[in-house]
Amino acid sequence: MDEIDPGDFRARVKRSFERQEAMRTIGAELTRVEQAMVEIEMPFDLKLTQQHGFLHAGVIAAGLDAACSYAAYTVIEPEASILTIEFKVNLMSPGRGERFLFRGEITKPGSTIIVADGRAYALSDGPAKLIASMSGSMMVIRGRQDISG
Numbered sequence: 001m002d003e004i005d006p007g008d009f010r011a012r013v014k015r016s017f018e019r020q021e022a023m024r025t026i027g028a029e030l031t032r033v034e035q036a037m038v039e040i041e042m043p044f045d046l047k048l049t050q051q052h053g054f055l056h057a058g059v060i061a062a063g064l065d066a067a068c069s070y071a072a073y074t075v076i077e078p079e080a081s082i083l084t085i086e087f088k089v090n091l092m093s094p095g096r097g098e099r100f101l102f103r104g105e106i107t108k109p110g111s112t113i114i115v116a117d118g119r120a121y122a123l124s125d126g127p128a129k130l131i132a133s134m135s136g137s138m139m140v141i142r143g144r145q146d147i148s149g
Helices: 011-018 021-025 057-073
Strands: 029-034 037-043 081-091 099-108 113-125 129-141
Touching: 011 029, 011 057, 021 057, 021 099, 037 057, 057 081, 057 113, 057 129, 099 129
Parallel strands: none
Antiparallel strands: 029 037, 037 099, 081 129, 099 113, 113 129
16 A cells, blocks of 8 residues: 555544544544554443344444544545545444444545445453444545535
8 A cells, every 4th residue: 555644644533533423422432543544442332232232233333434434534635534435334243242343444545535444343351253344435525614624
């Protein structure tokens, strides 16, 4: 992957993440930011479950989307921003755990479209369990005053 100099991407990602009310609502926190890779974690919360007591698929999708979008944000120039334009989530195992980890990684950077892959893991006492994967496309947004950071 060709690396560009995205400036102080960690600080930009942190500032943007702090403005995400959706992530605050689900109790998610940014735990790792590297170029082309971001991790977000959240604790289990009964308010975020579906009728069987598993983490709701919509919450899993939101965590994966945020992780992949912020991974894309690390590889663009500081003046640009990112919007998700498409994603597909595969749910592989029930969302059952004490905590959840959402990891987004860039598969194909681009000047207009960035492709990312995500993985969601349930964390408890034993080894992390893969519960979902995501493939998504993000569009780089430039020159829009209503969309920044």
